[in-house]
Amino acid sequence: MTLPRLHPRQNAIAAVLGVTPPFTNPAMLAAEALRRQVFIEDTLQASGLTTLVLGISGGVDSLVAGRLAQLAVQALRTRTRDGRYRFIAVRLPYSTQHDEDAARAALAFIRADEECTVPIENAVQALAAHLPKLSTLPARRRDVVLGNVKARTRMVAQYALANATGGLVIGTDHAAEAVMGFFTKFGDGACDLAPLSGLVKGQVRAIAAHLGAPAELVHKTPTADLEDLAPGRPDEAAYGVTYDQIDAFLHGQPVDAHAFQRIVTAYEASGHKRAHPLTP
Numbered sequence: 001m002t003l004p005r006l007h008p009r010q011n012a013i014a015a016v017l018g019v020t021p022p023f024t025n026p027a028m029l030a031a032e033a034l035r036r037q038v039f040i041e042d043t044l045q046a047s048g049l050t051t052l053v054l055g056i057s058g059g060v061d062s063l064v065a066g067r068l069a070q071l072a073v074q075a076l077r078t079r080t081r082d083g084r085y086r087f088i089a090v091r092l093p094y095s096t097q098h099d100e101d102a103a104r105a106a107l108a109f110i111r112a113d114e115e116c117t118v119p120i121e122n123a124v125q126a127l128a129a130h131l132p133k134l135s136t137l138p139a140r141r142r143d144v145v146l147g148n149v150k151a152r153t154r155m156v157a158q159y160a161l162a163n164a165t166g167g168l169v170i171g172t173d174h175a176a177e178a179v180m181g182f183f184t185k186f187g188d189g190a191c192d193l194a195p196l197s198g199l200v201k202g203q204v205r206a207i208a209a210h211l212g213a214p215a216e217l218v219h220k221t222p223t224a225d226l227e228d229l230a231p232g233r234p235d236e237a238a239y240g241v242t243y244d245q246i247d248a249f250l251h252g253q254p255v256d257a258h259a260f261q262r263i264v265t266a267y268e269a270s271g272h273k274r275a276h277p278l279t280p
Ligand SMILES: Nc1ncnc2c1ncn2[C@@H]1O[C@H](COP(=O)(O)OP(=O)(O)OC[C@H]2O[C@@H]([n+]3cccc(C(=O)O)c3)[C@H](O)[C@@H]2O)[C@@H](O)[C@H]1O
Pocket: 144, 147, 148, 151, 177, 181, 182, 183, 184, 185, 186, 187, 188, 223, 224, 225, 226, 235, 238, 272, 273, 278
C-alpha cells in the first residue's frame, strides 16, 4: 500500500527506513504481528541456532519483541518437533531500576522459557575506573558517556549469552527510534535480527495491545533510562518532539515546522549509526 506524502523529505526518509503503512483495520494489524513472528521463526530456523536472547527493560519495545520471540519459539517447537528452540529473557539492571515493577510485569506477560538477571553496574563501574578521561568531564557529559557504556555493556552480556547457548540476539529498533538516531551505536543498536524494524511507536503499542499486554505496559512512557542524573527521563524530553509527531512525520501526515526541522536534523546527524563503518 502506498502512503500519502505531504513533503518529499518525509517520503524519502520513510522509504529509506522501510516504514510500515498505518494499520487501517484490525485484520491488517493482526497480519503484521503474525508476519513479524514468522520472520523470527524463519530467521532462527535458517540460522541453524536454537536460542533467542533479549533484554527486557519494562518498556513497550522489549515487551512486544519479547512476546513475539516467545510465540515464535513455541510455534517452531510445534512445527519442527524440536524441543531445543527456546527464548531467554534477560533482566540487565543497572543498580536498582526505578521502574522495576514494570520490568517484572513485562516478564510475567512474556512468559519466557527461561529468565535470568545480569546486573551491569559492577562491569560499567570497573570500566569507568580505568578511564581517567571520564572523571575530567563535566558531570552531565560524563553521565551521557556512561549511559552509552551501560547500553554497550548490555550488548556484551546478551552476546555472551547468545554465544554460550547457540543463540541469536534480538534488537528492538523501530522506525521512530531509527529516524531520531536514538540508540547507542553498537550498544542497543547491535543485534542479529530486528523484528520491529519499520514500525512507528504507535504501531508497536498497537501490536502490544493486540497481543494482550496490560494497558499500563502498552501505554508506558518511553525512556532510555541511561542517565544517573535523570533516571527515567522520557525520550520525548530528549527529542524536543513527541512520538505522535515522529509517527505522523513517518506516515506522511502534517507536522508543524518546528517538529519537522528537529526530526530532519536528528535524522541527518545520525546517518553514520544506520550505516556500515566508513571505509577507504
Ligand atoms: N560523522 C560520523 N561518522 C562516523 N562515526 C561517527 C560520526 N559522528 C559520531 N560518530 C561515532 O558515533 C559516536 C556517537 O554515537 P553513540 O556512541 O551512539 O552516542 P550518542 O551520539 O550519544 O547517541 C546515543 C543517544 O541515544 C540515546 N539512547 C541510547 C541508548 C538507548 C536509548 C533508548 O532509547 O533506549 C537511547 C542516548 O540517550 C543518547 O542520546 C561517536 O563517539 C563516534 O564514535
